[in-house]
Amino acid sequence: MTRIGFIGAGTVGTALAVRLFQKGCSIAAISSRSLSSAQRLANLVSGCQVYSTAQEVANGADLIFITTPDDVIAKIASEVRWRSGQGVVHCSGAHSVDILEAARQFGANVGSFHPLQTFATVNQAIENLPGSTFALEAEEPLLSQLKELASLLNGRWVELKPGEKVLYHTAAVFVSNYLVTLVKLALDLWQAFGVPAKEATQALLPLLRGTVNNIENIGLPNCLTGPISRGDLGTIRRHLATLEAQDSSLLTVYRDLGLETIPIALAKGKIDENKAKELKTLLKEA
Numbered sequence: 239m240t241r242i243g244f245i246g247a248g249t250v251g252t253a254l255a256v257r258l259f260q261k262g263c264s265i266a267a268i269s270s271r272s273l274s275s276a277q278r279l280a281n282l283v284s285g286c287q288v289y290s291t292a293q294e295v296a297n298g299a300d301l302i303f304i305t306t307p308d309d310v311i312a313k314i315a316s317e318v319r320w321r322s323g324q325g326v327v328h329c330s331g332a333h334s335v336d337i338l339e340a341a342r343q344f345g346a347n348v349g350s351f352h353p354l355q356t357f358a359t360v361n362q363a364i365e366n367l368p369g370s371t372f373a374l375e376a377e378e379p380l381l382s383q384l385k386e387l388a389s390l391l392n393g394r395w396v397e398l399k400p401g402e403k404v405l406y407h408t409a410a411v412f413v414s415n416y417l418v419t420l421v422k423l424a425l426d427l428w429q430a431f432g433v434p435a436k437e438a439t440q441a442l443l444p445l446l447r448g449t450v451n452n453i454e455n456i457g458l459p460n461c462l463t464g465p466i467s468r469g470d471l472g473t474i475r476r477h478l479a480t481l482e483a484q485d486s487s488l489l490t491v492y493r494d495l496g497l498e499t500i501p502i503a504l505a506k507g508k509i510d511e512n513k514a515k516e517l518k519t520l521l522k523e524a
């Protein structure tokens with residue numbers, strides 16, 4: 239059985255180790271910056287040996303995940319003497335497999351295995367990891383091995399070619415990070431009419447969930463609702479005037495997102511080209 243090792247016992251390392259262990263994988267070796275983190279992870283997966291160096295993990299495992307912060311992955315890859323044929327994988331969404339070049343020079347099979355998911359805490363990561371999509375970069379035989387791991391985690395995978403990682407990660411920022419930003423902007427507006435952030439969050443969550451449900455069940459473009467989908471120029475005019483009076487810095491965001499929404503409304507078919515032009519003019523002049 240493939241012996242899996244982890245260098246970095248943080249959020250992602252722990253979640254992967256725990257979930258793969260639960261699926262019958264052998265988690266053989268772990269090291270981290272601090273022994274206490276490594277020990278905490280080892281306590282969750284029996285049979286796992288804690289080491290004080292990355293080199294010892296490389297010596298004691300066949301497939302090693304470097305699950306440290308992005309900025310130290312290349313350094314670790316270059317400090318370890320890897321074995322030929324060994325698998326060395328990182329989980330960064332922003333970096334391609336190229337940052338493992340030093341390991342490749344030793345004859346290791348290098349890859350990246352990025353869970354397209356947001357993990358704020360270890361427990362929540364363990365909970366949310368199964369069913370995620372994994373972005374894979376690797377060549378055979380490592381690629382097949384990583385696909386098997388994604389399947390074990392009930393996930394799907396997308397294979398990325400060299401150079402595609404940055405676009406892929408930018409898309410993830412739109413869907414996850416900027417969604418948080420949009421919620422923050424909405425909360426700020428709610429505070430202007432006196433509802434504190436905590437209550438406003440509770441009030442907005444059903445809308446957020448409903449939107450996600452519609453994306454899942456109806457899909458784009460038909461899941462789009464709201465004034466742009468209906469071509470409601472008067473409503474949009476009122477939004478623009480209110481924002482100008484309330485917080486003109488939000489006008490740009492509202493305008494730019496609105497302009498990106500018009501083609502979706504057109505594709506849905508509830509507005510025609512003439513209405514789309516009117517909407518564009520109104521937003522561009524804002």
Ligand SMILES: NC(=O)c1ccc[n+]([C@@H]2O[C@H](COP(=O)([O-])OP(=O)(O)OC[C@H]3O[C@@H](n4cnc5c(N)ncnc54)[C@H](OP(=O)(O)O)[C@@H]3O)[C@@H](O)[C@H]2O)c1
Nearest residue numbers: 246247248249250270271272275305306307329330356357
């Ligand atoms: N969090 C997410 O939402 C998410 C999602 C997808 C992918 N990722 C990727 O997953 C990777 C890990 O992220 P994370 O969120 O799990 O980070 P994290 O929770 O901060 O964990 C990183 C771990 O690396 C350890 N570490 C730091 N420097 C080290 C070094 N020089 N040598 C050995 N261990 C070191 C830390 O050690 P100590 O605890 O021992 O101090 C910590 O346990 C990153 O590549 C990240 O881009 C993260």
